[in-house]
Amino acid sequence: MAPSFSDADSMFNFVVRDGNGVKGLADLGLSKVPQKYVQPREERIDKLNATLNNNSPIDLSKLDGPDHDQVVEEIATAAETLGFFQVVNHGVPVELLEALKIAAHSFFGQPAEEKSAYRKGVSPSPLVQYGTSFAPEKEKALEWKDYLSMRYTNDSEAREVWPEECREVALEFLRISIKMVRKLVEILMGKLGVTLDDAKIDALIGLKMVNMNFYPICPNPELTVGVGRHSDLGTLTVLLQDGIGGLYVKVEENMEGKKQEAEWMEIPPIPGALVINIGDTLQIVSNGRYKSAEHRVRTTSVQSRVSIPVFAIPKGTEKIGPLPQVVESDGVALYREVVFEDYMNNFFGNAHGGKKSLDFARIY
């Protein structure tokens, strides 16, 4: 049966307010997306016009052997250029990667009443939030995505309040990912000539979150986006994507670091690999040396897609600014120091808009 929403408001209420999500909309069997999901022309994703990132994934187990220095170099180069790279031998067992994707499908496959118990304002815990799009009240066009967000404080609280369909696998994924994040932060700081003690590293990753993103089958991939252009706000993101594909990163510089006409490059799914991307915090802290990556996600009409990011973000109370040692050697600070809560409020208070989130801290 074709759905009938009497107006745009009733569609919005059905999806956003009542918590049916875009999955609820897709399940109605639409032949065309509602107007509210149609992106302006410049935001639509032209699959045929994108390039493919065919860099080999970085083998993290080699950090413990004779190739250590070369691997460190590869990590730093990726962080300085694309802001994205993939890793293998990262410590997360393949069985866990598979179990995570299954858990995501099982959470989003539940009836709307079960999921919407976690929506903003009614969720039994502030640590858990289910929602749709990114900032639906602020967006001109909505994103074709539902999500579940789980903030980490400690294991026992997570076991109490995270949804049972995914809590154990999400906890284990977070634990191993954060270990990897600490190692990568140490490496990246080391390349800047800075040694951070444990407390300083904690300051950069004090807020830890696992999200589960669900992108239902979409009748109009050419008109919509799964996620619009954005950068992640934290230090590093570890992302598990399934085999469907559709993650694109913006490339604005050639390999020599010269500006070029921007192009979009697909980060293809590689079985067993995880995607790492640099967030705004690391760009600020490194005074621009490491690039927070602008990225976006296409929708597909073939099969629903899931992705599971772990975000490592500073705590709201933390002051974040370029490291003094880096500013001293650069001779200028490109960003001011910000209280991270202010940065976060600005980030979540606006619709996705590429890297404009960084303007909040930018001096030049």
Ligand SMILES: O=C(O)CCC(=O)C(=O)O
């Ligand atoms: O689904 C993806 O591949 C990426 C999702 C994303 O960019 C995010 O959750 O911030």
Ligand SMILES: [Fe+2]
């Ligand atoms: Fe992202």
